[in-house]
Amino acid sequence: MNFDIIKNMSIKENLINIKSTLPEHVSLVAVSKTKPVSDLMEAYHAGQRVFGENKIQEMAEKYEEMPKDVEWHMIGHVQRNKVKYIASFVSLIHGVDNFKLLTEINKQAKKHNRVIDCLLQIKIASEDSKFGMTSKEASDIMQSEPFSELKHIKITGVMGMATFTDDEIQIKREFHFLKSTFDALKDLSTFNCKLEIISMGMSGDYQLAIACGSNMIRVGSSIFGVRNYSN
Secondary structure, three states, rough: HHHHHHHHOOOOHHHHHHHHOOOOOEEEEEEEOOOOOOHHHHHHHHOOOOEEEOOHHHHHHHHHHOOOOOOEOOOOOOOOHHHHHHOOOOOEEEOOOOHHHHHHHHHHHHHHOOOEEEEEEOOOOOOOOOOOOHHHHHHHHOOOOHHHOOOEEEEEEEEOOOOOOOOHHHHHHHHHHHHHHHHOOOOOOOOOOEEEEEEEOOOOOOOHHHOOOOOOEEEEEEHHOOOOHHH
């Protein structure tokens, strides 16, 4: 990905270029973390409605400022004690990596009389720094009695983050593993679980991810340019 080219193009142009390459069944989450609301509004006026943030406080602040037809995705690691700050408006929580977090999301969603969609984060990377559960842990949760009692969450798919590496063969192997996990779990449908989403692929590898079965990509730098972490 040539970020020098991206830097010299507008956010609108970047969005148009990316969307023109996407199959119809693939949805785009514009990863807007660290970016100012003015950048998000440029994307909004270009037609983008789905934004992803990885910090709850930042997402809550942007929610207050942005139009209310925006669909907010929490894509980062979620601390249980902060779920309450986004429970009234979040559309999809990508990084659900344990049952205790699911129960907390359910508890906070109930307070707002909502059902919050969630993705189970599966650990596909070799890096210890990446969060996620094993495919067996996911299967065990979905078939457990306590899970069947959660009426204010719905598992709508899986999410995974590949290893940060230039080794395309390894990344492809990890993407295929997430797709096979999705295929193994999708038959376990219940009233609060219907798997339809495979969220994988970011700016540097989303085309490979789509080829491996992704139908939701999380793209930031290729839309907004390199992130600013100095704030």
